[in-house]
Amino acid sequence: MDCAIATLFWHRKKQLIKIISNLKYFPKKMNPLDEYRIKDTKPRLGERWPHGGGRSWIGGDKITTTYDLVEQMFYLYVRVVKARDLPTNAVTGGCDPYVEVKLGNYKGKTQRFEKKTSPEWNQVFAFSKDKIQSSIVEIFVREKEMVGRDDYLGRVDFDLNEVPTRLPPDSPLAPQWYRLEERRRAPESRLRGEVMLAVWIGSQADEAFPEAWHSDAAAVHGDGVFSVRSKVYVSPKLWYLRVNVIEAQDVEAAEAAPVFVKGQVGNQVCKTKLFPNRTANPVWNEDLLFVIAEPFEEALVLTVESKVGPTRDEVVGRMSIPMHVLERRMDHRPVHSRWFNLDRLGTERKFSTRVHLRACLEGGYHVLDESTLYISDQRPTARQLWKQPIGIVEVGILSANALLPMKARGTTDAYCVAKYGHKWVRTRTIVESFSPTWNEQYTWEVYDPCTLLTLAVFDNCHLSGRDSRIGKVRIRLSTLETDKIYTHSYPLLVLHPSGLKKMGELQLAFRFTCISLTQMIYLYSRPLLPKTHYIQAFTISQLDKLRYEAMNIVASRLGRAEPPLRKEVVEYMLDVESHMWSMRRSKANFFRIASFFSGLVGTGRWVRQVCEWKNPITTVLVHVLLCILVCYPELVLPTGFLYMFFMAVWNLRLRDSQPPHVDTKMSWAEGVHPDELDEEFDTFPTSRPQDVVRMRYDRLRSVAGRIQSVVGDMATQGERFLALLSWRDPRATTIFLLFCLCAAVVLFVTPFKIVTLLLGLFLLRHPRFRSKMPCAPSSFFRRLPARADTML
The missing domain is CATH 2.60.40.150 (C2 domain)
Structure with missing residues (x-):
């Protein structure tokens, strides 16, 4: 009997294992990080609905519509x-x-x-x-x-x-x-x-x-x-206003008081440098830059002022220039300058003060209102310079699941906002639901594949406070395959002062369709921004200031729409706070750099193991490859490119089928210290007690000290390399010159193949022929002088 039971169990083993694995009493162990990852979904999209059928609403068959990326409602x-x-x-x-x-x-x-x-x-x-x-x-x-x-x-x-x-x-x-x-x-x-x-x-x-x-x-x-x-918004058309202040005439300022020119457009203020009052005709030749939006609501107000005290400025003259009279240029060609008379203010003056200007509206630039890391559009302001679109991106905003209560009464009124280029869309607000269903589809024209589509979910405060953030999703179009429908559920992750929190999931369906494959491939060889950005480039400080002003203008204009797109929503979509200091981001960026160099470090470790004969078979194969490449040097470059080709083909099988999303581990959002989070969410300027600020300042000094040491070491190595020929150490430079002379003679009389082969065999020599002491070239390099000893 026992043998019969054992035989029956043996034949039925596979079926029993399958039954047991399907039982709910034996759930699979879930990785805690799985809740932060993208999940594949299978919604009943429009293209999967059967055609035809009855037209009865209740109980009838569904009928295909043009909305093929959403479920029909x-x-x-x-x-x-x-x-x-x-x-x-x-x-x-x-x-x-x-x-x-x-x-x-x-x-x-x-x-x-x-x-x-x-x-x-x-x-x-x-x-x-x-x-x-x-x-x-x-x-x-x-x-x-x-x-x-x-x-x-x-x-x-x-x-x-x-x-x-x-x-x-x-x-x-x-x-x-x-x-x-x-x-x-x-x-x-x-x-x-x-x-x-x-x-x-x-x-x-x-x-x-x-x-x-x-x-x-x-x-x-x-x-x-x-x-x-639901609502579709369009960002205002933004222009850069460049005012080149050349000079002024007949400026009657106070005695020995320097003068300057101040320009103002709305809340934006720019000033030139102070010019010493040595003549009545000061010269500046400086650019004042502003961001303005159509339709133009403010005029350019210029004043010439004198610095009569540390905190006191006296206005010499003022004038106002409407925007519609300014020239619009599409490239970097010079603009004709004009003289403008200033209105007299205060006491009667002998002469009328004039100012020489070259002002224009720049149409060849793309006005940046978002970071270049998350840019969604690179077209210049002037429509005449736009190219034809290379594709379209279609997004179906399906639904959200498992949203957390956002209001004090335990409810959530969620809506979704999507932005790409100049077009913003906002779904309708689904009230008092933790699993809202929108099923709304939107389309954007694509002019460059290396751009990002941004979506975010918010809780509607209904005019009684600020709309709360629920989470954000970014989709880089260049990572998508063309004409493929992606259906995924994205976790909505938000970093709170208490730590990382999952606020729910957002279900999306999207597709990137290419119109012109040739044009899209050609764009990979073109600059990211219009050519005016490179011919007449702005400084980093100018770009930061102009971007801040552009974001304020966009938030102000969209906030006046009906229904309004609130300021906190626009700022969250445009990443206004991305430039603020964060210990968490600093550590994340450091480990990003370390991860980049990890490949080079791994290659160096492998070369060292080969040289130390850790694996004799591998070292022998490297000797054979070295001899082949030395004897046939024309195979070096083909071998290198062929190796990279096979590496790319090998990595194809490891390619992730899902679009990239937030990596909480790389962002250091999981194990971040609570005090670092409190510092990241602190206001600017700080609102924390003095002892807390002192502690954070000391911590920042400690971290900056380590970074300072690393940067100093890198500078020391570079200065030692330059010291080889700078005669800072005459004896070291003499030794290096004699070495160069001998090396030139030896390399001239010795075939290059022999030199390469001997050098390779020397580097691959057996450990018994190696010494643990540093080699002579390394010791010589470390003895070279650097400029660190001349620093205070």
Whole structure:
């Protein structure tokens, strides 16, 4: 019996192992870092839906639309156009109508007009199929509530089973006039006006979707219900304003007071250097740089001022130049200079002060409002210099999962923002949901593949505070394969003062389509920015200042849109705080450099092992390769390039199939010290106590001291190399000159192959022929003088 059982178990072993592995009582051990990684998803995108089928909304087959990167969602659309012949109020003699659309527990209201019997609203309401709790949609025409009056003027009801379905590319449904019914539907009910309506069933591909009031995006705030719709924004067109201050004439400043020119555009202020008051015609020849946006709202204000005291400046003259009179140049060609008269201020002056300027709007530059590391556009300002797009990128913002509560009452009202180039998009706000579903698709034209698409999720504060960050995702287009649909769930990671926290996951579907492969390959040989950036380059300090001003302008203009894109959202998308000091980032960058040199260190370690005969077989093979390359030197370069070719082919199998995302280990976000986090989130200037600031300053001095030592050692090695021929040590230079002379004679009479072979055999000599003492060349180099002994 025991033998029979053992035999049966042996034959059924594979099936038992499979059954046990599928049991939920034996879960697999999960790596704690897996929650920070990208996950593959398989959403039911548009291209996977079956074609044809019935058009019934409830229980019918889904129909393919042009939105092939999102899951199709059905909505009941109600378009309220206008009304006519509404009854007037017997008390006031007027009518203050508005329309209320009710479907189950969801209500949407139009704007209320005062004293209008024929109002026009032209507003669309959208109710999601998944949240409908009634089969009847009711449209009420109401008036401003008054005591003792009926609660509505009239109503129109629709049965959902009779509502038509209209999906693109069907033609739009024309609105119709419907007579209003009274509250009591008796046969003798008299008619009380008409309302023009259109009711249909459609998807998010409908043209009415972006501007519609959505039931899943409505929230109660203040006195009523409002909805934050999806919105497409366009960044303002930015220009660099260059004002070359050449000179001035007849400047009557205070005695012995230096003068300077100050330029101001809005909140931007630039000043020239002080010119000593030795003549009435000072000369500066300096550039003042500003960032301005179309439409131009501010003028250029220039003042000539004299420095009469440490904190006191006296205005000599002032003038204002409108932007539309300035010349716009597309390249680096010089601009014609002009003389401008300054308005006299204060006391009467003998002569009119003039200033000589060369001012223009620079159209050949790309105005940087984001870091070049995360740049999404490189086109110059002037549209005449734009090239044709080389592709398009399509993004389907599907949904988010497992979001954390962001408000004190334990809710989250999430929306997603995406930016690429000049185009910003914002999804609708899904209220009180930890797993919001958007299913909105957007498209951008691509002019350069080496750019990044940025997406971020925020919690809507509904005008009562700042929108909270939930997480950010960056997608570099050059890492994507063309015409491939990527469907992934990205973890939303945010660094808080308490440490790294996963705020949820964002599900995306995106595709990069190439229009011209030849043009895209050609772009890899072109400069990243327009050529004006290299012909007339800005300094690092100028670029930082101009980028800061550009970000402020973009945030200000987008904050005035409706609905506004708040300042904290724009700053988070543009990485305003990326330049701030952080011990965590400093350590991460240090280890990035160490990781880069680790390959060279590994190669050097392998060469040392070969030279020390750790593996005799490998060393013998290296001897054979050395002899072949010395005898046939024409094989050196082909062998090197062929080696790199096979290395690239070998690494192809190791290529990650997923786009890159945040690496928490490389960012040093997992094991960061709490005090370092507190320092990173500190305000500027600091708001911490004096003892904490002293401790951090001492720590910074310690870290900077180690960096200073490393930099000093590198400088010492370079100075020793230069000292070989500088005669700082006459004896060392004489020895090196004699060595060079002897080496020149030996290399002249000895074939180069023999020299190379002997040198290679010497380096690969057996350890028994080696000494543990430093070699003569190394000792000689270390004895060379450096300039470190001349430092204080």
